[in-house]
Amino acid sequence: MAYEKWIDIAKGIGIFLVIVGHSHCPPFLQTIIYSFHMPLFFFLSGYTFHYDKYKLNKSAFVTNKFYRLVVPYFFTNFLILLILSLKDSLTMNPLKMPIPVTRSLIGIAYGNGAPLNPPSIFANMVDVPTWFLLCLFCAYLLFYLVAAFHEKYGLTLSYIVVFLTAYVGFAISKFIYLPWGIDIAFISMTFMFTAYIMNHYGAINTKSKVIPEYFSWFLLLFISILLNGRVDMNLRNYSNLFLFVIGGLSGTFIMIGLAKELSRYTNVFTEMSEYLGKKSLVILCYHLFTPIFILNSIPFIHVREMVSNSLFLSTLNILVFSIFTVVLFKKIPFFRRVHSM
Structure with missing residues (x-):
């Protein structure tokens, strides 16, 4: 597939929304962002997936995704755990570990970003945002099977399988959180397969200014948020799985429309969005x-509080030091090799 600039811009917008959502973000804005920012990344992963490329070489596909997703996950979590442990051991004013090292190691291996349901000895990983990397790895493996099924049995049966898979993931999550976010990966198939089909049939025309029915996506997003409330993958x-998928797709299409419009121009905002998109993996890992870590090292408590309690300053703090990283x-x-930079 030829390079499509809007894809990196969409990733850049998405990772910026992740940063805003993790800053001092007001609840109403967080509700809007969380309704689609992770579905957006799953959608883009499905859009750029090419079954034909790895159809005859499954091992190459698995190896590629392992090095791009699993290796950065473990490296990042072990590195941060090491830094926190050293700071805890060597300083007189340590940054207290929220979870003992042993449980942190177990949590890293289990690979969940959320406290487990039901509670158990498995703690969550050290670097919570990296849950997405292991989940996306599992999603890619599952989606490889979905793409193979689609090639053999066609669109209708494939969508039935995808929706059933999503429901299974939804049902499982009510009782237990599977390792590496496998239950989330089941649900992500709705976004990845929709994107894959839209790319397969050319439904996203890169020459158009925005996606058709742009206003309709805003309306659907508004309705899904109004009826479904706060969601978090x-x-x-x-909440309601159907409304979650509708909201996730609606917000995704809005962001893609915006990204496509921005790709028509060359300006600082467009270039910055594209840059953030290309570096989104590193930013996700360390943002x-x-x-x-740096903010907590500042000795002036009033400065820390001023930054932490401001949406603008906390977002700027995360953005600047993420780019620095x-x-x-x-x-x-x-580091460049580990993170495929």
Whole structure:
């Protein structure tokens, strides 16, 4: 597939919304963002998926996704755990570990970003946002099977399987959170398959300014939020599954329409969005740890409180130090390889 600039711009908008959602974000804005920001990333992953490329080489597909997603996940969590442990051991004013090291290691292996349901010895990982990496890895493996099924049995049966799979994931999450977010991966099939089909049939025309029925997507998003309330894929809070999918797709189409419109121009905002999109994996991995670690090291409590309690300043803090991390890692060959930069 030829390079489509709007894809990186959409990723950039998405990762910026992740940053805003993790800053001092008012509840109403967080509700809007959480309704579609993770579905957007699953959708884009499905859109850029090419079954034909790995059809005859499954092992190459698994290896590729393992190095791009699983390796950065474990590296990031072990690195942050090491830094926190060293700070806890070497300083007189340690940054207290929220979870003992042993439980943190178990949590990293289990790979859930949310406190487990039901509660058990399995704690969540150290770097919570990285739950998405393991979940996306599982989603890719599952989607490979879905794409193969689609090639053999066609669109209608495939959608039936996808919706049944999503419902199974939804039902499972009511009782237990599966390792590596497998239950979330089941639900993500609705977004990935829709994107895959839209790309397969050329439903997203890159020459158009915006996606047709743009106003309709706003209306559907508004209705889904109004009826379904706050959702969170990581916490398995979907409320009504149908409304969750509708809201996720509606918000995604709005962001894609915006990204496509922005791709027609060359300006600072467009270039920054594209840059953030290309570096979204590193930003996802470190956007909470680096800024907060540095902020907590500032000796002036009033400065910390001022930044932490401001949407603008907390977002700016995370954004600036996330970009700093990207620039730093690009200069270190080992870090560059680990994060596929």
